[in-house]
Amino acid sequence: MKYQDNIKNVAALQPDYLGFIFYEKSARNFDSESIPDIHEAIKKTGVFVDASLEFVIDKINKHNLQAVQLHGNESPEYCDDLKNRHAKFVSVSHPLEIIKVFSVKDEFNFNRLKPYEAVCDFFLFDTKGKHPGGNGYTFDWNLLNHYPSTKPFFLSGGIGLEEIEDIKQFTNSKASKYCYALDVNSKFEIEPGLKNIEALKAFKKNLSEVLDYKKEHVMNYNVNEKGYYGEFGGAFIPEMLYPNVEELRQNYLKVMAEPDFKAEFDKLLKDYVGRPSPLYFAKRLSEKYNTKIYLKREDLNHTGAHKINNTIGQILMAKRLGKHRIIAETGAGQHGVATATVCALMGLECIVYMGEIDIARQAPNVARMKMLGAKVVPALSGSRTLKDATNEAIRDWINNPVDTHYIIGSAIGPHPYPDMVTRFQAVISEEIKWQLKEQTGNENPDYLVACIGGGSNAAGTYYHYLHEPEVGIIAVEAAGLGVDSGESAATSVLGKEGIIHGCKTLLMQTQDGQITEPYSISAGLDYPGVGPMHAHLAKTGRAEFMAITDEDAMNAGLELCKLEGIIPAIESSHALAIFEQRQFKPNDVVVVSLSGRGDKDLNNYIEYFKI
Amino acid sequence: MNRINKKLNEDKKLLSIYFTAGYPNIDDTVTIIENLEKNGVDMIEIGLPFSDPLADGPTIQASSTAALKNGMTTEVLFEQLKDIRKTVNIPLIIMGYFNPMFQYGVEAFCKKCQEIGIDGLIIPDLPVDVYHEEYQAIFEKYGLINVFLITPQTSDERIHYIDSISNGFIYMVSSASTTGAQSGFGTVQTEYFERIGKMNLNNPQVIGFGISNNETFTQATQYAKGAIIGSAFVKHVTNNGVNSIDTFVNSILN
Numbered sequence: 001m002k003y004q005d006n007i008k009n010v011a012a013l014q015p016d017y018l019g020f021i022f023y024e025k026s027a028r029n030f031d032s033e034s035i036p037d038i039h040e041a042i043k044k045t046g047v048f049v050d051a052s053l054e055f056v057i058d059k060i061n062k063h064n065l066q067a068v069q070l071h072g073n074e075s076p077e078y079c080d081d082l083k084n085r086h087a088k089f090v091s092v093s094h095p096l097e098i099i100k101v102f103s104v105k106d107e108f109n110f111n112r113l114k115p116y117e118a119v120c121d122f123f124l125f126d127t128k129g130k131h132p133g134g135n136g137y138t139f140d141w142n143l144l145n146h147y148p149s150t151k152p153f154f155l156s157g158g159i160g161l162e163e164i165e166d167i168k169q170f171t172n173s174k175a176s177k178y179c180y181a182l183d184v185n186s187k188f189e190i191e192p193g194l195k196n197i198e199a200l201k202a203f204k205k206n207l208s209e210v211l212d213y214k215k216e217h218v219m220n221y222n223v224n225e226k227g228y229y230g231e232f233g234g235a236f237i238p239e240m241l242y243p244n245v246e247e248l249r250q251n252y253l254k255v256m257a258e259p260d261f262k263a264e265f266d267k268l269l270k271d272y273v274g275r276p277s278p279l280y281f282a283k284r285l286s287e288k289y290n291t292k293i294y295l296k297r298e299d300l301n302h303t304g305a306h307k308i309n310n311t312i313g314q315i316l317m318a319k320r321l322g323k324h325r326i327i328a329e330t331g332a333g334q335h336g337v338a339t340a341t342v343c344a345l346m347g348l349e350c351i352v353y354m355g356e357i358d359i360a361r362q363a364p365n366v367a368r369m370k371m372l373g374a375k376v377v378p379a380l381s382g383s384r385t386l387k388d389a390t391n392e393a394i395r396d397w398i399n400n401p402v403d404t405h406y407i408i409g410s411a412i413g414p415h416p417y418p419d420m421v422t423r424f425q426a427v428i429s430e431e432i433k434w435q436l437k438e439q440t441g442n443e444n445p446d447y448l449v450a451c452i453g454g455g456s457n458a459a460g461t462y463y464h465y466l467h468e469p470e471v472g473i474i475a476v477e478a479a480g481l482g483v484d485s486g487e488s489a490a491t492s493v494l495g496k497e498g499i500i501h502g503c504k505t506l507l508m509q510t511q512d513g514q515i516t517e518p519y520s521i522s523a524g525l526d527y528p529g530v531g532p533m534h535a536h537l538a539k540t541g542r543a544e545f546m547a548i549t550d551e552d553a554m555n556a557g558l559e560l561c562k563l564e565g566i567i568p569a570i571e572s573s574h575a576l577a578i579f580e581q582r583q584f585k586p587n588d589v590v591v592v593s594l595s596g597r598g599d600k601d602l603n604n605y606i607e608y609f610k611i
Numbered sequence: 612m613n614r615i616n617k618k619l620n621e622d623k624k625l626l627s628i629y630f631t632a633g634y635p636n637i638d639d640t641v642t643i644i645e646n647l648e649k650n651g652v653d654m655i656e657i658g659l660p661f662s663d664p665l666a667d668g669p670t671i672q673a674s675s676t677a678a679l680k681n682g683m684t685t686e687v688l689f690e691q692l693k694d695i696r697k698t699v700n701i702p703l704i705i706m707g708y709f710n711p712m713f714q715y716g717v718e719a720f721c722k723k724c725q726e727i728g729i730d731g732l733i734i735p736d737l738p739v740d741v742y743h744e745e746y747q748a749i750f751e752k753y754g755l756i757n758v759f760l761i762t763p764q765t766s767d768e769r770i771h772y773i774d775s776i777s778n779g780f781i782y783m784v785s786s787a788s789t790t791g792a793q794s795g796f797g798t799v800q801t802e803y804f805e806r807i808g809k810m811n812l813n814n815p816q817v818i819g820f821g822i823s824n825n826e827t828f829t830q831a832t833q834y835a836k837g838a839i840i841g842s843a844f845v846k847h848v849t850n851n852g853v854n855s856i857d858t859f860v861n862s863i864l865n
Contacts, residue, residue: 088768236709238666238735239760240784242769381672382662394665401764401787499710499736500663512684513714514662 002028002193004036009197011038013204016181017067021047022059026131027192035063043067043097050074057085060096067097069124074100079119080254095225097121099154103128104139110148117151118253121225124183127157136186138163144175150467152180152220160187161199164206171210177467182207221466221533221542227415227503229536235414237502240398244406245502247321249416255320256313256423268312269427272345273302275309277428279435279591284563285576291584294445295594296432298457299568305596306425306457307338311407313424315342318405325349325404329393331358331386331453332523333365334596335409340374350374353392355385358523365600383517387528390501410454411531414502418459418531425460432591433464440589447472447584450593451574453489453524455531457595462543472544474582475534476575478520479547489518490547491530492538500529506538521550521604522570524596552577554608557598569596570604614702614730615756615779618653619815625837626828626863627654627817628844629706631674632691633683634660639853640691641698646853648701650860656733656839659688659707666735668791670842674849685715689723696728704758706733717746721753731756731779743776758782763803767810774812781814783807783835785821791842796821796830804834828863 001007001020011018018038020030026049035044043066046059050072059065070079079098086096100120102112105128113123125144129135137158147153159167159182170176186192188199227233227249237245255261269275278297286293298306311328318326326343328350330336336352343350352369356378359366369376382388390408397406411418411425429448437443448465450458452475465471480488488494495506500515508516508528520526530538537543548556557573560566568576572595584590598605605611618625628647632640640657647655660675660683667675688705695703705724712720712734724732732755737746739759750757756779761770764787774781785800796804800821807816818831819839831838840863847859 234741236736236738236741239738239765240666240762240787240789242738243764243766381669382676387663391663391665395668395789398666399788401762496714499708499713501665502736507710509710509714511714512686513711514679515710516662 001195002030002032004032006194006197007038008036010195010200011042013197013200014039015042017043017045019045019047019069019183019185020063020065022051022055023047023049023071025049045069045099047071053078053081053085056082057089060086060090066094067099069099069101071101076115076119079116083119084250099124101126101156104143104157106140108143110146113149113151115257117149118257120151122152122154122180123149124154124156126183138166141166141170141175144179145173147175147178150178150222150464152178154181154183155179156183156185158187159184161203161206164203167207168210221536223415223419223533227419229418229533230539231497232503232505232532232535232539233415233418234504235502236499236504237414238398240401241394241414241502244397244401245414248420251321252317252416252420255317261316261320265313265316268316269309273308273312274300275427276431276435277301279432279439281439282564285560285579288563289579289584290586291579292587292589293579294436294439294589294591295564295566296428296461296591298428298593298595299566299572299597303334303338303341304599305334305338305569306428306460306593307335307409308341309427309460310409310421310424310456311335311338311342314405314407314420315346315348317420318348318407319346321405323403323405325351325400326407327351327353327393327396327404328407328409329353329386329389330365330409331355331389331526332600333358333362333369334524334600336374336376337365337368337372339407339409340369340372343374344372351396352376353379353389353396355379355383355389357384358386358389362523362600385517386523386526387500387515387517394501410456410527411459411533412454412501412503412505412527412529418503418533421456422459422463422533425456426463428457428460428593429462429464432461436589436591442589444468444471445589445591447474447588447590448593449474449476449575449578449590451476451478451525451571451595452530452534453478453527453571454529455534457593459531459533461591461593462537466542473537473542474578475537475543475545476578477545477547478522478525478553478574479549480519480521482549483547487519488547489520489526489528491518491528492534492545493547495528495530503532505529505532506535521608522553522574524569524571525574546578546581548574548577548581552580554605556580557605558609566594567598568594569598570601572596613754613756613779614700615654615704618702619780619836623653624832625653625817626651626860627656627837627839628652628860629656629658629839629841630844630848631658631660631671631678632688633678633681634674634845635677635848635852637678637681637683637687638691639848640688641695642853643848643856644695644699644703646856647860648699650857651864652701652860653837654702654704656704656706656841657688657692659685659705659711661708661711664708666789668789668842670791670845674845685711685720689727692727692729702730703728704731704733705729709734709737718749721749721755724755725753729755731758733758733782735760739773739776747776760784761807762787763799770807770810770812774814777814779814780836781812781816782839783816783818785818785831788820790820795827801830801834804831808834825863825865
């Protein structure tokens, strides 16, 4: 945009973004003193080509820009610097949206996107031409069939009224799955920088149906820049924790994107944890329930559960950040053991907080942690269980702000923890994709099922499928003695929006906002909150939530023993119990995350069934 | 002018005392406030107890758990305080965690505070940027001062940001710790106090965490406008009940 009246007229059409080019060589260069007042919902976007950071920041400040489109050869480091400078000099609370442009002609190497994943909010695909943008013809959109990312993108390059049918077709194709916006320019111009309002109106009218559909269905289930999943998440932390959490927030994506880090993580998962974990077709179980059940065998991991995926990732992160003292919370002791294990592996000091009551209930895991060299500290406050152990770990971190890393065991806590834990656990769905393709020819199941306490195994199981609308997601909570019994952990039903351990999520609490103690026979599911991603999945209806009682879970656990020769953890038994309650079609492919093995629960099984 | 600002303008070092509402007994709230004022305390932080007080050490945790067991709630506290301004003139601040306020409704909570005559709030787990973006307008509408914490790890840049959002005083946490964890200040702390002092912030600073007696109070107020005592006072009422508050306050001031 260039001319004041024309800007106002286009703004009246309520686009989501409005672009202003700050590039002297362009005929559309915006050289007015100011942008007229436009509705605040329209994001004013500065378009730059290899400009200096100072120049960009200056324009952002001067014109109150909310987004930038980078059309030149800006590097990932440039994007990152820009973000940081923006936070420092413009606004901490309103992060800048960075849209990185890639020019496409007959082919495109999608590997080029990777380094930008962590530092940009959107990609934009434009036609490669003589100029950086505004060339007036389209590229072959079918190339986007191979789009490997889940980052939403803008489609650009020569889009005009004549392309409406093509766009409609495109929006129905797989290639458009992550298409977030259409970017139009030269085809709607009377002269460079002057837009044809009537043509834009016609374009918008013709596409309103598809655009609305897209808006509704290209729901973003990933975390945003500020750490929110929809309305849930964030970082509600005391100032004492700010430096630690901020250090992590600034570094986690960068570190995870480093080739060295990835290589070390993958190698340990393979050689030490024993990944990939098998995807096993449970034939007899499938016959019984007349559907196709596949078990993702996280129970076969070293230490017996999915927890180790995350602790391996976080211990490598801690090392990269120069921390040499590790703290963790644990409920049943599974995450404590997984943390003690990786600390032994790396030779780092390990302190595990565990509720006094849980220490008494879970003696074998306490012994394991001690054998692995960890110090187990009883949490004596409050209800002396998992939530209090978490409080104690947070207090420890407050008291040791410099040399300590806190390995949170679930997809909970202040941002970036839920996202970081989810990304480490996402190896589960990454494997399911290729394993299922190998076994069935199709990488998408009809349903994914996982149990949810805080929700880390579930988050990992869903992660690469969140934006595949044809894959149903089922989240299984612990109903304890029954959802209405007063002894339950079914957070999605019983919880209200609130703040626990640094994040806004669904949370079991009194009317007065005091956090209550949940109950489940399974020590891994009795957390009073749920990870913010899951709260968002519940609220948006993306996931179907079910609640399973102690009794149904125990029976389902025993059934798996008899039918498949696998003794599952009681947590995982909750996920298995849904087959008694919910019908699936004979041809449905249902992948269940078997998150842990049942060795740790033998005493519970023995007592419950009087074995 | 808000009572807090007025108090900060007085030419003296300020003693602020924290106590947990509803502890040791549910009905001690008003007695404690009146006794503190009578004995020369300048400002009071009324602790609204929370089930999961992340930033607090064992003393205040235990008092919070006990207060909740005694039946303390947001409603009960507001009811107890409804006539407090008939007898008490010094600034009163409610200190609590965000979730109970969030459940009560932030605006309803602020409105009620204004009605009662509460002057400010301290909410350790409401970060400054969330406050700035979502709640500052509400606080200001009801004339409430929100007090933010800084620690030895807080960067200068962030301190300036916090200073720009604050309109009362800055709560300077003496060291990286939960409440009640420290005893006495070493050079690390005094250097930090000096560093902040030299920043010429718009808001005066009041030091908290680790103040427990005359010595630490005197030391802290060399560097700041005042000091806050929490755990030491809670311990005192645990051991002595609410009848010997004069002894405690005198031991700090003299």
